[in-house]
Amino acid sequence: GAGVSQTPSNKVTEKGKYVELRCDPISGHTALYWYRQSLGQGPEFLIYFQGTGAADDSGLPNDRFFAVRPEGSVSTLKIQRTERGDSAMYLCASSLRPRGTDTQYFGPGTRLTVL
Amino acid sequence: KNQVEQSPQSLIILEGKNCTLQCNYTVSPFSNLRWYKQDTGRGPVSLTIMTFSENTKSNGRYTATLDADTKQSSLHITASQLSDSASYICVVLPRRFGNEKLTFGTGTRLTIIP
Numbered sequence: 297g298a299g300v301s302q303t304p305s306n307k308v309t310e311k312g313k314y315v316e317l318r319c320d321p322i323s324g325h326t327a328l329y330w331y332r333q334s335l336g337q338g339p340e341f342l343i344y345f346q347g348t349g350a351a352d353d354s355g356l357p358n359d360r361f362f363a364v365r366p367e368g369s370v371s372t373l374k375i376q377r378t379e380r381g382d383s384a385m386y387l388c389a390s391s392l393r394p395r396g397t398d399t400q401y402f403g404p405g406t407r408l409t410v411l
Numbered sequence: 412k413n414q415v416e417q418s419p420q421s422l423i424i425l426e427g428k429n430c431t432l433q434c435n436y437t438v439s440p441f442s443n444l445r446w447y448k449q450d451t452g453r454g455p456v457s458l459t460i461m462t463f464s465e466n467t468k469s470n471g472r473y474t475a476t477l478d479a480d481t482k483q484s485s486l487h488i489t490a491s492q493l494s495d496s497a498s499y500i501c502v503v504l505p506r507r508f509g510n511e512k513l514t515f516g517t518g519t520r521l522t523i524i525p
Contacts, residue, residue, distance in 0.1 A: 300454070327509075327510060327511075329510065329511060336517065336520075337517050337518075338500050338502075338515030338516050338517050339455070339500075339515050340515075341511065341512075341513070344510075344511035351511065352511045385452075387454050387455075389454070391510050394509035394510050394511060395509055395510070396442045396443060396504045396508060396509050396510055396512075397442075397443065397460075397462075398510060399460065400457070401457075402454030402455045402456070403454050404452075404453050404454050405453065405454050407452070
């Protein structure tokens with residue numbers, strides 16, 4: 297594909313439910329990042345993958361959040377027992393390599409609403 | 412305290428006018444500074460990337476400047492268009508780290524009115 301894609305674009309769920317958010321990075325990009333963005337704020341780092349492994353998950357807020365990238369391409373962010381405070385835009389980005397000189401390309405995001 | 416602060420929080424200007432957005436940061440030492448444009452409900456799109464040794468970088472009607480001594484950057488938009496309405500986010504990367512350590516500002520919400 298031409299860019300980073302994310303599905304679904306919108307997700308509405310009830311408090312306590314489980315949700316999965318999918319990210320399909322640019323082909324060939326080894327580094328993949330998940331961010332959470334609240335209204336009026338900049339993106340906040342959640343987790344970063346280099347290949348299949350989570351190189352840095354220090355941004356995950358608690359153990360209800362988990363992400364995988366089993367084949368080094370598509371990634372899934374999983375949220376268990378969702379809470380209203382989890383409502384936000386979830387952004388995925390990828391870069392060719394994780395180096396600081398490589399441009400990050402963002403997907404369109406998934407808007408998660410927890411009722 | 413956020414290490415990247417932007418001003419103003421929001422700005423409204425007439426189509427065709429110029430404007431300048433400000434970014435002050437405390438991240439030090441840093442590797443590079445980036446400006447992103449984020450349309451409502453969309454992901455950010457990179458406009459410019461400047462290393463600590465660069466003073467200015469242009470991308471069409473967008474010109475970013477950097478003063479590493481005062482830790483300030485600005486994004487100047489000339490001859491604004493309605494499509495420039497978006498949030499503009501300043502992002503700083505600390506030196507010796509990869510992209511996972513990007514520090515994002517809260518953005519400036521720019522509205523262009525006809």
